[in-house]
Amino acid sequence: MRWEGQTVTVDGVAPSAPALLPLAGLVRSVQTPEFAGITFHEVAARSILNRVPPTSSMPFSWTINPFRGCSHACVYCFARKTHSYLDLDTGLDFDAQLVVKINAVEVLTRELARPSWEREHVALGTNTDPYQRAEGRYRLMPGIIGALADSGTPFSILTKGTLLARDLPLLKAAARSVPVGMGISLALVDPVLAEAIEPGTPAPKARLALISRLREAGLPCGVLAMPVLPWLSDGDESLDRLFGALAAAGATGVTAGPLHLRPGSREWFMQWLATHHPRLVPRYEELYRGGSYASKEYRDWLSGRIRLFRGKHGLTAGAGFFRNLSPAGQQEPVDARPAVTPVQAALF
Numbered sequence: 001m002r003w004e005g006q007t008v009t010v011d012g013v014a015p016s017a018p019a020l021l022p023l024a025g026l027v028r029s030v031q032t033p034e035f036a037g038i039t040f041h042e043v044a045a046r047s048i049l050n051r052v053p054p055t056s057s058m059p060f061s062w063t064i065n066p067f068r069g070c071s072h073a074c075v076y077c078f079a080r081k082t083h084s085y086l087d088l089d090t091g092l093d094f095d096a097q098l099v100v101k102i103n104a105v106e107v108l109t110r111e112l113a114r115p116s117w118e119r120e121h122v123a124l125g126t127n128t129d130p131y132q133r134a135e136g137r138y139r140l141m142p143g144i145i146g147a148l149a150d151s152g153t154p155f156s157i158l159t160k161g162t163l164l165a166r167d168l169p170l171l172k173a174a175a176r177s178v179p180v181g182m183g184i185s186l187a188l189v190d191p192v193l194a195e196a197i198e199p200g201t202p203a204p205k206a207r208l209a210l211i212s213r214l215r216e217a218g219l220p221c222g223v224l225a226m227p228v229l230p231w232l233s234d235g236d237e238s239l240d241r242l243f244g245a246l247a248a249a250g251a252t253g254v255t256a257g258p259l260h261l262r263p264g265s266r267e268w269f270m271q272w273l274a275t276h277h278p279r280l281v282p283r284y285e286e287l288y289r290g291g292s293y294a295s296k297e298y299r300d301w302l303s304g305r306i307r308l309f310r311g312k313h314g315l316t317a318g319a320g321f322f323r324n325l326s327p328a329g330q331q332e333p334v335d336a337r338p339a340v341t342p343v344q345a346a347l348f
Contacts, residue, residue, distance in 0.1 A: 045101040048108040061120040068099035070128040073200040075272045081264030090264040105143030112151035131161025149174035156181030162202040183321035187225045208249040215250035222319030227259035239309045247313035255319040
């Protein structure tokens with residue numbers, strides 16, 4: 001792991017609580033009443049900037065993930081598999097055993113100051129959400145935003161967290177110096193279904209309000225409307241409500257696509273489905289019998305419905321927050337093509 005070999009101290013002070021996991025470089029493990037049921041494993045990371053492999057089709061070269069694991073607890077989250085690399089399970093542990101890179105700002109500042117740094121686009125929110133509830137405790141994002149802007153590095157943020165509103169003044173200031181892309185992840189406007197399958201996230205209404213606040217602040221805001229859930233949120237009424245709400249909120253573009261069930265998330269999602277919608281289990285097993293992706297017939301059908309309702313509400317195809325970055329005060333370029341395919345979008 002990147003934090004292996006680090007000294008187990010915080011600013012020279014010995015840890016105040018013993019580590020609960022045998023991870024090299026772990027500073028301490030923390031449990032607090034404000035975050036009941038969650039354990040924070042604080043680590044001193046060696047590196048914060050993660051290089052995207054040159055062979056990747058992603059439209060950015062670097063990523064930052066201040067956390068590992070996510071208290072949003074989205075049942076379908078594709079990143080669940082990454083917790084198995086820590087010898088943790090991809091279900092409850094992913095939701096409640098959170099790794100926090102407490103020295104993220106200091107390490108990032110050093111990395112951005114290197115003569116070799118070429119100020120390529122850095123994407124945040126590609127694995128776990130940088131504005132999950134833990135950010136309210138650790139406040140890593142203000143320093144990260146400041147370090148990127150001060151170094152002249154363009155960046156984008158994808159989040160479900162309304163805590164982002166706290167940093168709107170910083171983001172507006174950063175956008176005067178570097179291209180900044182903003183993206184909100186929102187695929188469900190039914191509050192009951194959202195609470196069941198994304199229990200730790202802000203309600204859809206709150207995220208719609210956040211889109212409007214970003215637009216009022218003069219920032220573009222694309223939306224990643226994924227995943228659309230077969231037989232749960234893919235009906236015409238659901239899609240019409242979704243795209244209508246996104247348009248009313250002021251979204252500058254939308255990328256939408258179906259649920260993907262990768263190893264690690266597939267098992268957890270199917271367990272949830274068996275509990276809440278057992279009649280759908282055989283249909284999902286048939287739809288995903290070929291692997292992580294729904295059948296081509298279903299994907300083609302859903303793409304047609306998405307085009308219909310996106311067009312009905314005048315929304316641009318493609319969220320664009322990670323590619324069409326524009327300096328503040330300039331109109332975001334309009335691209336009639338999706339900036340990335342739904343399959344690619346799900347990878348981050």
